[in-house]
Amino acid sequence: MVRATLTRGSTWLRAGFGLGVLLLAAQVVMSFAVTQAWADRHPILDGGLQDGVYLLAAALVAARAALIREDRGAWLLMSTGLFAYAAGTVYWVALFSRMDHPPFPSPADALWLAYYPFALAAVLRLLWVRQRRLSAAAWLDGLIAAACAAAFASVIFLTGFAGSTGSRWSAVISVAFPVADIVLAGLLLGAWALSGWRTERVWMLLLTGMGINSAANGIHAFQTAVGMSLPGGWADLLWSVALAVIVVAAWQRPQPATERRPASAVVGAVLPAVLACASLLLLLGDWRSVGALPQVSGLLAALAIAGAIVRMLLTVRVVEALADARHQARTDDLTELPNRRSFLEAVDHSLDPGPVAPALAVAIIDLDRFKDINDSFGHRVGDRLLQLVAERLAEAVGSVGTLARLGGDEFGVLLPGVDAEQAQQITTGFLTVLRRPFHLGQIGLHVDASIGVAACPAHGVDSSTLMRHADSAMYQAKDHQSGVALATGGPDDDSGRQRLTTLEELRAGLDRGELTLHYQPQMLIAEGVVAGVEALVRWNHPSRGLVYPDGFLPLAEHAGLMGRLTTQVLEMALAQCRAWNDDGLALTVAVNLSASNLQDCDLPGYVADALLRHGVPAHSLHLEVTEEILIRDAARTTEILAELRRMGIRLAVDDYGTGYSSLAYLQALPVDDLKLDRAFVTHCDTDPRSAAIVKSTVELAHNLGMRMIAEGVESEAGLDRLRQWDCDLAQGYHVSRPQAPQQLTTWLRQQASDVAHTDDHTTVATS
Template identity: 40%
Template sequence: MAGRTTSRAAVFVLLAGWCAVVAFLVQLIVFGDHVNVFVTGAVNFFSQFLPAVACCLAAAGARGRRSEAFLVAGGVMAYSIGNLLLSVLTANDAYVPFPSISDAAYLLFYPAVMAALLIGMAREHRRIRASVAWDTAVGALGAGTLLAVVLRPAIEQVGGNPLQIAVAVAYPLGDAVLIAGLLGIACLHGGRLPRRWLPLMAGLALFSVGDIVYSLRVSSGGYQLHTPLDAIWSFGVALVSTWAVLQAQRPARARESETGNSAALIVPALANVAALGVLLAASAGMMSRLAVVLAIVTGLAAAGRTHVAYRQLRRMAELIRQARTDDLTGLANRRALYDLATERLRRSSAATSALLLIDLDRFKGVNDGLGHHVGDRLLVQAGQRLAERLRPDDVLARLGGDEFAVIADVADAEAATELARRLRAALATPFDLEGIAVRIDASIGIALHPEHGDDIHLLLRRADVAMYRAKTTRQGQCLAAPVAEGDDGGDQLRLLQELHEALAEDQLVLHYQPKMDLRDGTVRGVEALVRWNHPTRGLLYPDAFLAAATDAGLMDRLTETVLRLALDQAYRWREAGHALTVAVNLSAHSLQDTTLPVRVATQLRERGLPGSAVQIEITEDALMGDRTHATAILSRLRALGVQIAIDDFGTGFSSLAYLRDLPVDELKLDRSFVAPVSTDRHAAALVASTIHLSHSLGLRMVAEGVEDDTTLGHLRREGCDQAQGYGICRPATAEALIEWLQDAPHAEVTSASMP
């Protein structure tokens, strides 16, 4: 509170000082030679003394910028005292030598303000490069060169007296150094001087004008006190003090300086121009020796600074190029693809643009079998082959790993598909790697602009889904799913927006379908099935939104939400004494997420649940990608006590060899095999052999899609372990499920207490 009061007082005193400045100027203009010396001297003193007091008050109320305000206050106070001394000496008609004691007080202003300037720069920038000091020095030399030209009459008038020459030049040279420092600050801010520094710049500009005129008049003996020239300094003092007060009221926030930009060339360029102009004039005998020497030194310093700035700019350009280039292949990287694609899609004159997402099949086997250095050579050669099949204006980028992306203008979807075939054919030729012929294939997903999306992010997501579909179905290339007929894409985008809101607002709910033990009728586990409690469309089943979630890249968030809701319900059930294992379905993408086991462990630990409280269900197709990676993820989950089940068993394209390698607890036989067992002997034989296979491997067998008691009885006779389906119980809410378990005569829920 005290600091705020002091700051307000500083502003009030500063306003009073500005009033004194205006009054001093009016007094000089209106009364002219008839002015009262004592009254004018007093007004002049207060026009500089009050701003100094304002700076002191601002410094006292400041939290992090006291030094700048106190230094400016000291400099302005010294300036006002010097002015007072000069007024007293002239009022008594005493001889005032040059230089005098008042000049000593005046000159204290410049180092004080320069120190405040340096401290202000240091507060705002964590690191100031030596180039800033170099810019300031070059600027000061250039200004000194010009001053040597402007002040030549003054220097010649004072003769060879070094002290008089030094003092005569010190005033404008001090201003030049301060202005050069401000130009250095402008370079730190990318060539733009912040608005809060403008009062300081204006004040120093006024000081420069006043000091040059003062030096010329003193040397010629024509300087008189209490003329409009004195008002220029008073205005300059008020402006500098205004800057100090504003600085004191701002919090100190450090930032990184903006280096390596073209603004760094402004100061040496201007200094070079000034030096060259002086040297050209000197060739005609129009310049003093001092001006010529300063011009030569300025030119050399400016040339050196320009060279360094040029090297910095080249380095910055190289860093920008590296940031947009893949280190291994030299192709554009993901960041460059986003920029190039955005501009390309905006300016493309073609009716259709295609984004092709290319993933190399069996690349991991090359890395594991031949080494990463061979894999890197394969990626380089693959990039070269792809580039050879593209037109010069097509965009080719490596996104990371073994993924590439292409953006090309095409006539239609068929042309995009044909381009994908040509690219796959280019990669099909064996690669010669260290004398070994290596064959690889590629899976390519295709998304079209504007049919499948208007921006690169949406196109990439849809191309990624299409690429995964091409990989799992082994088609080689696959076009993204078309927009529904009669829909211009608005409904799809609206659905995606609503799905984002559903995930943020917890609109997703879970229904649970029990898995009955066919030996004793107990229920030890349930499968969690996600539903969307849409605010306007009611309860939506997965087929209404899962495809959209996949296209939008929301499956990770959706899986995380389902897992959280399932574990929350498992905790509530166990707290009520029901030990039910909740099964959650995972997408193929989740099996590539190395953080999944850690997140599952964290959620179990937060609820105090054992790993056996949750079961992970995956499909055979989800294992078609990187089986080694998926096995590692599942093994880490299994180590937590989490059970693993293969869902829709029998419908995938995988070899049964994965049952030997994967850490699996349970097989869930797809409903397409279960439904006809009571009427089709071939189906019954397949079910019986599959049950025998699972038992021989030490796995449980769960039959899905049981619709009637006849099927249930057949499965029980064949030794099936568990079953689920509408014939047993439809998916229900958690409360309805417990009611069913308590009322159903053939079902009994297991009991447990919380650990």
């Protein structure tokens, strides 16, 4: 912005700025020459040149404030202070420069003093813009720097100061000048500390220029006190240099906020210590040659030292906090084991590049069915189990390797100096250790695990490759229930990546509404009419097409997505049920629930709200659960199912006969229907064993006051056998395949028409 402003500015402005800098430089050179050889120069020439330099400096700073928006307020304040100082100088030169005993105080003194509040305000304005949030350490640094600078300044300005023997106002003015310089000196160094010891050019030049000005004032005060003050001396030279530096600071290109960086941590720690040491030397110095150390100087030095002590204590606490944070960032809170970050760092460290790849193995341990434990017994029990598993694994690993908790129920083991076969033997021992029962109060649990092993260099030479192959091997062990699986390094090891990819695509698919439902009719066998449908979810994948439940439901259950998925299925099923009812097709709709759904105490309330929103009566919704789910946590499941049933919703046990069937559970659970698995129904017309199971299950259901639904009906012969055994409902390809809503609506209308035609024909034949 500044460069653009200067480029667009007129030629006279650039020439004027250049001329002003040259004049300031000329004044510096002239002052130096006078200091060396021209002490008796003409006072009018000396005063006129001095007036011109002061006015020019103020005008150049004011021009910068007028032409450039950034930091405008600070430079307006600075230019105002410089104009006040220049006005005081002009007044003094015009009226008092030729007097042997000029009056004191005078209006010139008031104008000179007016410079200080404006200069202080300019510094504070720049500091506020650049550093609005200050830490405790920054405040302490500012206190140390300000107190130290003020202490040394007070020595310069107050040593030998005897005050004024004149009027009260002369005494006030005599004190005001050294006090103002002491405050300014303290503020300058304190502001630099508060800015984070930043080395921004604008900031450094301004502080340098104002610091030189204060130093010149100190020299002038000292010379005046000892009777050595002469026109054109070193004080005049330093005043001119200070003005030149302030003007150059004003016209620097402002540094963007993104480029403003505090000094390094080393500098930030060293400078306060140096200032504290300087303050200590000031207190311990021998002042007998110049008189006693001013009391104010001693107090300021002591304040700087006290601030440094507090700063040191704060630094120690910060260092401890950083160390603790570093430890926490690499430690798992629950088990106190190293976490994933620490584990990966350990693997990377063990794989440091060298002429030969090191021998080591990485194992990933995943607990089987841990989510079921969490769902059944609560997270408190699950967390305690993880702690016990961690303790047992740590004992088993010992000094052989490094154990870490990677997240959830997943642990990692780094085994240096072993090959793949040795790693497989070691990790098999981990399984033996884990299979001993864990006792958690009144609960005894057995834990199984799946372990994947990858070795360097056989399966990779970097941490990401080894972890990916170990993760894939772990999934292979889980799929094949083999306990331990060794990575192959081939295409099969991409299965883990494919799972993760599918899972992320499923998350996105749920957000985009990619789920769709197909419906399979359920026929009342005795009447031969369709009474309801079962909603079967499909995933309309953008590139893979229609994906069936086996391709994504296990992943969704494992990743905790079944709540969202079931919600979407319920919404779609109830909306379709409402549409069919409005269209004259009175149908019930059955929706499957998962294990995680039955652990959600909010499920009944959500279902009630959904029924109300869609205007579907409760008896039109059937909910199906597997018997395996019921057995995992029967108490909680029974409570939720009972609440759903009290609402008027019909409940069914799905896939009956494939799990751990128990008559005791059937007697206690609030269910209305049994749905016999297709494995028994499909061959009931040809296989005597299947026929016996189906027939006895129908009788069992009826004796328990339940309806029997047979799925997997594939033939008319099978349907006839079910009719003979008084089975209630049939579902299968012989009745109808699952269909999309539009196609099924057409099919349902055709079925209703056929039934009506058959009824009419029967009535005519009878009459």
